Amino acid sequence: MLVSHVKIVILVAGAAQLARAHTAFTNFFVDGVDQGDGTAVRMSNNIQQATFPLSSVTSPDMACGVNGETGVSRVASVNAGDTLAFEWRDWPDASQPGSIDPSHKGPCAVYMKKVDNSAASNNAAGDGWFKIMEDGYDSTAGKWCTEKLIPNDGHLAATIPHDLAGGYYLVRPELLALQQADKTPADPQFYVGCAQIFLSSSGSADPLNTVSIPGYINMSTPAMTFNIYDQPMKLPFPDFGPPLYTAGSSKRDLEARAMVQTIGLKPDACVMENVNWCGFIPSSYTNETGCYAASQNCSVQATDCYNSAGPTGSKNCFNWENFCTQIRNGCGAGNYNGPPSISSFMPAPLPKLDLAAVVAASGPMAISNSAPIEASSTVSMEAYDSATTAMPAPAAMAVGPARQGCVVLLMDTAVRLRITVARGVSLNSATALEPQSASAGTCDSTDTSFVVADFISEVGKIQEI
Numbered sequence: 001m002l003v004s005h006v007k008i009v010i011l012v013a014g015a016a017q018l019a020r021a022h023t024a025f026t027n028f029f030v031d032g033v034d035q036g037d038g039t040a041v042r043m044s045n046n047i048q049q050a051t052f053p054l055s056s057v058t059s060p061d062m063a064c065g066v067n068g069e070t071g072v073s074r075v076a077s078v079n080a081g082d083t084l085a086f087e088w089r090d091w092p093d094a095s096q097p098g099s100i101d102p103s104h105k106g107p108c109a110v111y112m113k114k115v116d117n118s119a120a121s122n123n124a125a126g127d128g129w130f131k132i133m134e135d136g137y138d139s140t141a142g143k144w145c146t147e148k149l150i151p152n153d154g155h156l157a158a159t160i161p162h163d164l165a166g167g168y169y170l171v172r173p174e175l176l177a178l179q180q181a182d183k184t185p186a187d188p189q190f191y192v193g194c195a196q197i198f199l200s201s202s203g204s205a206d207p208l209n210t211v212s213i214p215g216y217i218n219m220s221t222p223a224m225t226f227n228i229y230d231q232p233m234k235l236p237f238p239d240f241g242p243p244l245y246t247a248g249s250s251k252r253d254l255e256a257r258a259m260v261q262t263i264g265l266k267p268d269a270c271v272m273e274n275v276n277w278c279g280f281i282p283s284s285y286t287n288e289t290g291c292y293a294a295s296q297n298c299s300v301q302a303t304d305c306y307n308s309a310g311p312t313g314s315k316n317c318f319n320w321e322n323f324c325t326q327i328r329n330g331c332g333a334g335n336y337n338g339p340p341s342i343s344s345f346m347p348a349p350l351p352k353l354d355l356a357a358v359v360a361a362s363g364p365m366a367i368s369n370s371a372p373i374e375a376s377s378t379v380s381m382e383a384y385d386s387a388t389t390a391m392p393a394p395a396a397m398a399v400g401p402a403r404q405g406c407v408v409l410l411m412d413t414a415v416r417l418r419i420t421v422a423r424g425v426s427l428n429s430a431t432a433l434e435p436q437s438a439s440a441g442t443c444d445s446t447d448t449s450f451v452v453a454d455f456i457s458e459v460g461k462i463q464e465i
């Protein structure tokens, strides 16, 4: 097996300790469905260094990482409003558990860029990047975004704004680890990669607040030298990059154009996958020549599988190779009718991700781009004092004006949204609607009047519970 991470041995008080590697974006989930290790992902092809931070905040690698200008063959199919979850791993092949070392504290963000073809090369660095998710320091929880990844199995969620124009996009999760940012010289550590997607959407939005990557930051950007060890820290954390794009914010509308994905789809005959490799069943045979031809065909595919595996490993290539062995053994035993069924060699199906848990752990921004609650939806809301009252069961919630305090929105009985409004702020102010932790216990029940429709139209940031 190839070594997929770098082990650094440090001697501490006479005992050998293994320092954990850094982190890499290895795979992503579309509405909870794992696309596969490395599938439709641009990542470093350097197995030993895939988890290393980028060398410089102004490097072209800042766009999609080392090797990030090289398109891969697969493109994931995504619908407008879908939530993506990006998985970060200490060990890209998941040979050991872990997402990121706890010392690596800092913010996360997710950017997108519209491209002609997300599987094409040389389209990452440069202008056109807009931000759809950001999460810095959560002073309520006392945690950086990167710290929330750890109990969350390395998953970072972001919802695709529902009004974006359809087409091919690169989606770029970004982590910034600040544990060396206070040093001289400062060493802010970026980890990025890109997912190649095709977005099916009836929307037409083309966000206006875009930046060039690299170019959007340099070492003078305040966040690059932010001291996470200050007691107390100099909050708020100075966000960087463009303002967040949420559905309906600063945009122009592209001409409506129905688009259908033609690039990067999984081929119909593809029976097994590993990263961006696909296995195809060799032609059926009824004699010795055909049997050995199928065996040869299978082995050539196995070699391609291993050669294309990269940092996330070659788990499914082993399965494929075992299938080839069965064919070859059959030929040797004079069984010239085949090929045999592949079913017993298939890898176990990838488990579905509990997206609700990821969204909850990723913070409120993760679903700030969800489809708006339509005025025609069944919306119930009720204020309650979380300090003294348990959250009402959905059935018990009455339709009607809410009050200051904890507000629960119930949409079509399936989606529950809870917003905690701080004491003394008006619910009519969109800026007052920063959701807080559900357990904050700081709500009161002072009456305030507002109209449900106004509330809905003004809520830009909501938290699904």
Ligand SMILES: *[C@@H]1O[C@H](CO)[C@@H](O)[C@H](O)[C@H]1NC(C)=O
Pocket (backbone or CB within 6 Å): 217, 218, 219, 220, 221
């Ligand atoms: C760093 O970025 C700032 C803001 O964009 C810019 O004014 C400044 O010239 C940049 N510095 C360098 C050294 O490029």
Ligand SMILES: *[C@@H]1O[C@H](CO)[C@@H](O)[C@H](O)[C@H]1NC(C)=O
Pocket (backbone or CB within 6 Å): 280, 281, 282, 283, 297, 298, 300, 301
């Ligand atoms: C193996 O056989 C399949 C099915 O006939 C074919 O599509 C594929 O191109 C062959 N691959 C190689 C490497 O010969």
Ligand SMILES: *[C@@H]1O[C@H](CO)[C@@H](O)[C@H](O)[C@H]1NC(C)=O
Pocket (backbone or CB within 6 Å): 284, 285, 286, 287, 288, 289, 290
């Ligand atoms: C083996 O079978 C193939 C068809 O699968 C046929 O074209 C070929 O002539 C056969 N060869 C021999 C030696 O019978």
